[in-house]
Amino acid sequence: MVSRQRESFRIPLLAAIAAAALCGGGAATAQTTTPDRLAPYFQPVTAGAKTPDADGFLQRWLLLEPIVKPNRSNSGFTGSYVRTALTTKYFPGQMTAAPRDGDTVTVATPLRWHALDAVPFDVKLFNFAQGLGKPTYGVIFQAVTVVNSPRERRNVRLAVGSNAASMWWLNGKEAVTLSGDRRMVMDDVLSPRITLNKGRNVLRGAVINGPGLSDFCVRFVDEDGKPIRDITVNVK
Amino acid sequence: MKHFATVALGLAALLVGTGGAHAQLAGEPFIHDPSTITLSDGKYYTFGTGRGGLVSEDGWTWHSGGERPGGGVAPDVVKIGDRYYVAYAVGGGGMNGGHASNVKVMWTKSLDPKSPQFGYHDVGTVASSDGVEDADAIDPAFLYTGGHLWLSYGTYFGFIRIVELDPKTGGRLPGNQPVDVAIDMEATDLLFRDGWYYLFGTHGTCCDGPNSSYNIRVGRSRSPTGPYLDNMGVPLLKGGGKLVIDGRGRVFGPGHFGLIDLGGGTEKFSMHYEADMDRSGRSVLAIQPLLWRDGWPMAGENLKAGTYEIASKRSGNALQLDVDFVRIPFDFRRSFFAKPGEPIVPIPDQTLAQDSAGWPSGRVAVDMGEYMIRPHQQWTITPVADAGGYMGAPYYKILIAGTTRALAATQNDEVEAVPAFTGASAQLWRIDQLTDGSYRISPSVRPSGGGDLALMAIGASTPTLAAFDPTSDKGRWTFKTP
Numbered sequence: 001m002v003s004r005q006r007e008s009f010r011i012p013l014l015a016a017i018a019a020a021a022l023c024g025g026g027a028a029t030a031q032t033t034t035p036d037r038l039a040p041y042f043q044p045v046t047a048g049a050k051t052p053d054a055d056g057f058l059q060r061w062l063l064l065e066p067i068v069k070p071n072r073s074n075s076g077f078t079g080s081y082v083r084t085a086l087t088t089k090y091f092p093g094q095m096t097a098a099p100r101d102g103d104t105v106t107v108a109t110p111l112r113w114h115a116l117d118a119v120p121f122d123v124k125l126f127n128f129a130q131g132l133g134k135p136t137y138g139v140i141f142q143a144v145t146v147v148n149s150p151r152e153r154r155n156v157r158l159a160v161g162s163n164a165a166s167m168w169w170l171n172g173k174e175a176v177t178l179s180g181d182r183r184m185v186m187d188d189v190l191s192p193r194i195t196l197n198k199g200r201n202v203l204r205g206a207v208i209n210g211p212g213l214s215d216f217c218v219r220f221v222d223e224d225g226k227p228i229r230d231i232t233v234n235v236k
Numbered sequence: 237m238k239h240f241a242t243v244a245l246g247l248a249a250l251l252v253g254t255g256g257a258h259a260q261l262a263g264e265p266f267i268h269d270p271s272t273i274t275l276s277d278g279k280y281y282t283f284g285t286g287r288g289g290l291v292s293e294d295g296w297t298w299h300s301g302g303e304r305p306g307g308g309v310a311p312d313v314v315k316i317g318d319r320y321y322v323a324y325a326v327g328g329g330g331m332n333g334g335h336a337s338n339v340k341v342m343w344t345k346s347l348d349p350k351s352p353q354f355g356y357h358d359v360g361t362v363a364s365s366d367g368v369e370d371a372d373a374i375d376p377a378f379l380y381t382g383g384h385l386w387l388s389y390g391t392y393f394g395f396i397r398i399v400e401l402d403p404k405t406g407g408r409l410p411g412n413q414p415v416d417v418a419i420d421m422e423a424t425d426l427l428f429r430d431g432w433y434y435l436f437g438t439h440g441t442c443c444d445g446p447n448s449s450y451n452i453r454v455g456r457s458r459s460p461t462g463p464y465l466d467n468m469g470v471p472l473l474k475g476g477g478k479l480v481i482d483g484r485g486r487v488f489g490p491g492h493f494g495l496i497d498l499g500g501g502t503e504k505f506s507m508h509y510e511a512d513m514d515r516s517g518r519s520v521l522a523i524q525p526l527l528w529r530d531g532w533p534m535a536g537e538n539l540k541a542g543t544y545e546i547a548s549k550r551s552g553n554a555l556q557l558d559v560d561f562v563r564i565p566f567d568f569r570r571s572f573f574a575k576p577g578e579p580i581v582p583i584p585d586q587t588l589a590q591d592s593a594g595w596p597s598g599r600v601a602v603d604m605g606e607y608m609i610r611p612h613q614q615w616t617i618t619p620v621a622d623a624g625g626y627m628g629a630p631y632y633k634i635l636i637a638g639t640t641r642a643l644a645a646t647q648n649d650e651v652e653a654v655p656a657f658t659g660a661s662a663q664l665w666r667i668d669q670l671t672d673g674s675y676r677i678s679p680s681v682r683p684s685g686g687g688d689l690a691l692m693a694i695g696a697s698t699p700t701l702a703a704f705d706p707t708s709d710k711g712r713w714t715f716k717t718p
Contacts, residue, residue: 075447121474127370161475163420181441181449183392183420185475211330212392213370213420217474 037131041124042116045101049148049232050117055186056219056227057121058145058203062099062235065111066129066139071210074181077165082179085140086167086206095172098202099144101235113144115235122161122184122217125207129214141214143205148232153196155223158203161188162216166207170194184215187225196220196231260487260512262625265290265298265521268443269310269375269423272494273506273523276320276347280627282494282506282521283322285309290521295496296625298521303349305356306340310423310492314378316385319343321406322356323387325374328365335393336367339376341406359406363389363399363414370394371414375492379426379433379460386460388417388424388435396421396437396472398461415461418472421453423492432456434533435464438491439477445517448489448510453477454533467532481535486513487522496523496627501670501706503528504628505535523628525669536669538629539715543616543637545607549674549712551696553604555643557612557636557653559595562586586610588638600653602643604697607716611637614718623664624680631664631680633657637718645679649689649701674712676704 050060067090071077089095091105099105101115114132118124123143129136158175160168163184167177168191176191207216220228267284273295274281283289283304291301304311304322311324321343328337338361346353365373372393378401379386385403390396396418400409418424421437428434434456440449455464455472463471470476481490489510496504503526511517525536546555564586591611607613614637619630634643635657642657643665657663664680677691679701690704690711704711 073444075441075444124370130368183439183475185420185477186470188475213394 038116038128039119041119041127042131043119045115045117045235049234051232052219052227052229053121054229055121056221056229057186058147058218058233059118059121059123060116060145060233060235061118061123062101062113062115062144063123063125063128064099064105064113064142065132065134066125066136066141067107067111068135068138069140069208070138071208072138074164074210074212077180077182077208077210079177079179082165082167082177082208085208086165090140094142095169095204098146098236121186122215125209125214125216126212136214137209137211139209139214141207141209143207143216145203145233145235147196147201147203147220148234149196149198149201150230152198153220153222153228155193156196156220156228157193158191159187159189159219159221160191160205160216161185162205162207163212163214164207164209166205166216168203168205168218170203171197171201184217186217186219187221190221193223196228260509260514260520260522261296261298261628262630263292263297263299266300266515266518267521268508268519269492270494270506270508270521271310271312271322272314272378272425273496274313274315274320274347276315277351279348281313281347283311283313283324284508294624295523295627296630302347303354306342308340308374310375312377312425312494313347314380314385316380316403318345319406320345320347321359321378321385323362323376323378325376325389328367328372328374328393329391330372330393334367335365335372337365337373339363339373339387339389341401343406362387362401362406362408363397371397373397375423377423377425379428381428384460386426388426390418390424391422392420395419396424396435398426400460416473417457417462417464418455418477420475421472421477425493425495426460427495428460429528430531432458432531433460433464435462435472436480436493436533437472437477438493440489440491442489442491442510445511446488446513450489450491450510451482452480452490452493452507452535454480456531478532480533481507481524483509487511487520488513490522495526498627498668500676500704501672502668502676503671525628526671527669527673528671529673536673538669539617539632539667539675541618542715543614543718544715545613545718546615546634546677547607547714547716548604548693548696548699549709549714550693551604552607553693553697554607554613555602555615555691555699555713556605556610557595557641558601558603559591559612561608562591562594562610592639598655600641602651602653602699604693604699609718615643617667617715620659620664623659626666626680629667632667633663634665645681645683645689645701647683649682649684651691651699651701670706670712672712674714676711677713678704 099113161184269285270282289302290298292298308326341359376389385401395416397414424437457464466476466478487509494506512520527536588611616637640656641653645662661681666678689701692702
């Protein structure tokens with residue numbers, strides 16, 4: 001339990017740093033400071049939109065501090081359980097609002113949205129929560145990003161890997177669900193053929209986890225399974 | 237890579253298994269996280285989580301035994317020179333909520349507690365995790381190849397890592413830094429083959445009996461430190477991994493791969509199943525053949541009981557009783573000159589009674605011939621209960637279907653069919669699946685004494701018992717449904 005002891009000591013300072021870095025409305029800038037313990041997996045969002053990485057993974061996200069949802073095991077993440085757990089309305093505007101960095105919602109306690117760039121290809125939710133001194137096990141994470149496409153693209157697929165189960169919505173419509181006690185594998189589950197609108201598309205996800213690490217990786221692929229990279233992502 | 241001589245061949249027939257011819261091993265093979273099976277002082281050892289382990293004289297019947305101090309989880313063993321190095325982890329694994337752990341190494345010159353060479357010497361800690369970083373230093377596994385000693389470790393909590401050790405001491409090489417090679421794996425293991433390094437690991441969830449989703453996967457790399465990719469090119473650092481084996485039948489959740497190289501083209505692997513439903517759902521040791529296809533490993537299977545043609549991979553001819561060919565009554569003109577309107581009727585198979593009417597009552601020579609779907613070419617092959625076995629499989633009896641006539645080894649190293657199966661060692665057969673998926677068939681003992689032999693097609697139609705040649709199809713057989 002060494003890590004827990006360290007967390008209890010460092011949380012107030014980290015929370016203050018995080019608040020200073022990420023508050024103020026709108027996207028944080030390059031001048032903001034990433035809390036030490038979010039590094040090396042996250043950094044503040046940079047100015048301007050972000051292109052996907054070389055493999056097409058989307059690395060800029062608004063992440064909500066975890067909603068507590070106790071689960072002693074991940075073995076109960078059946079499809080019906082996941083659907084119920086991840087479509088439950090925990091806060092107003094959950095499925096419709098476009099949050100901004102620093103916004104807060106209340107789910108038993110106030111929870112803050114953080115705009116972050118993932119450094120690796122995957123978004124390490126466990127480290128996000130751990131770094132902010134928030135619960136890491138028995139939680140639901142919410143993630144939102146805005147995908148800007150220079151043109152309409154039909155017949156693309158959303159390719160998701162998540163640990164553990166997750167649901168994803170594109171422009172308000174359910175795109176793909178990953179049930180079960182999953183480990184994150186790139187391109188684990190692909191959505192049916194969907195359309196990326198020209199311009200702004202809102203991609204929303206929710207990930208549930210009991211014990212263990214939690215993360216996700218998301219990209220769009222074309223009909224040949226090739227990553228789509230001529231898009232940008234942003235958090236506003 | 238560990239490489240056993242087939243030393244158990246001569247011993248095995250003398251041993252009596254305590255269980256029946258189970259699909260899995262005999263004895264009390266209860267273990268979790270078994271280390272690579274290692275031969276020491278004529279016995280096979282594997283150690284698991286906790287202090288104890290299992291020991292076997294033939295690789296088929298396993299009993300509790302062996303001593304491994306240090307406790308902790310998921311050890312591994314490698315023999316280098318006259319030392320057996322043992323790696324094990326203390327701490328971590330999420331137990332008590334923590335992931336701070338140390339991989340420690342010790343060595344002994346014997347794994348047999350009764351040997352004067354037995355005695356562990358501590359080397360020290362070779363890898364660690366601090367409990368906060370995305371790694372958990374448990375589940376160590378050795379690979380000794382080309383004079384280098386590698387150690388992989390890690391679990392579901394973050395990265396799988398590789399470090400290099402000094403094979404002379406078992407300690408970490410000075411200045412060596414861990415390299416991340418995979419994520420979301422547990423119980424990794426390494427092997428080197430044909431210029432490729434293979435990283436095996438277990439995906440899924442353990443420790444929940446028949447609800448455990450454990451399954452073994454693999455990626456490969458030209459370098460021991462990666463990058464490891466699966467068959468689809470997905471990096472193991474992005475969750476990739478080609479399936480090697482998952483649960484099947486009455487056993488669930490295979491995990492913790494360990495190579496058993498028997499030499500001569502026979503490779504097997506050890507693992508544990510999370511739950512053996514015929515043994516109260518307990519975690520058990522298991523051993524299965526390892527096959528290679530297109531440069532990738534895959535799980536083979538012990539031969540299932542059944543009736544088969546035994547076909548030579550050399551000639552395609554079938555092993556058979558050397559008896560007179562009996563025609564199926566048939567007017568050949570039916571094949572070509574029947575009028576279109578004539579009724580279609582099925583023709584029955586040749587019966588055993590029809591085929592066997594002229595068979596000698598005593599011993600019958602065995603040869604090979606073109607497969608003609610005749611009873612004297614069809615063999616019923618069955619594991620023999622309580623007859624013992626060898627590495628990972630029971631002994632079989634091989635009888636002409638519907639009869640008591642049994643394939644047997646002779647005193648002069650030939651094969652014949654005896655009138656009745658008696659359970660004699662010359663009538664017990666070892667059937668090993670080879671890495672190409674075909675099988676090697678060997679008598680449990682050599683009646684004349686001496687080294688081990690295999691059933692070999694020394695001519696297109698002539699079988700004998702001779703030394704197995706892994707470079708030839710002479711000793712490779714396939715089992716086809718009749």
